[in-house]
Amino acid sequence: MKCRFHPQREARVQCQKMEIWYCQECLDACRACTDPCLYCKYRQQCVIWELCRKEARKRCKELEKKKD
Ligand SMILES: [Zn+2]
Numbered sequence: 355m356k357c358r359f360h361p362q363r364e365a366r367v368q369c370q371k372m373e374i375w376y377c378q379e380c381l382d383a384c385r386a387c388t389d390p391c392l393y394c395k396y397r398q399q400c401v402i403w404e405l406c407r408k409e410a411r412k413r414c415k416e417l418e419k420k421k422d
Contacts, residue, residue, distance in 0.1 A: 359385065370396040384409040391417060 355365040357377035365375030367386060371394050376386035386402045390410030397403045403410070 367401050369402060370400065376402070381405060390414060 355368070355375040357363045357365045357380060358374050359380055360377050363377040363379075366378045367381050368375050369386065369388060372388050374388065380386045381402060384406035387406055387410055390403075390406070391414040394400070394403070
């Protein structure tokens, strides 16, 4: 499988919800979650979420601010 953002690279992790693959760099940069603000039933076992939940929550708050 290849990374969604880097089609020339081998992917390391998969978003089980969207069935999309991402490379290590995307995982490190927390670009590997499509909808961190939405409910996801895979989250409890998600490697991406495990590493990125803080960043994801921050981004969700910023998105909510922009709506006001
Ligand atoms: Zn990538």
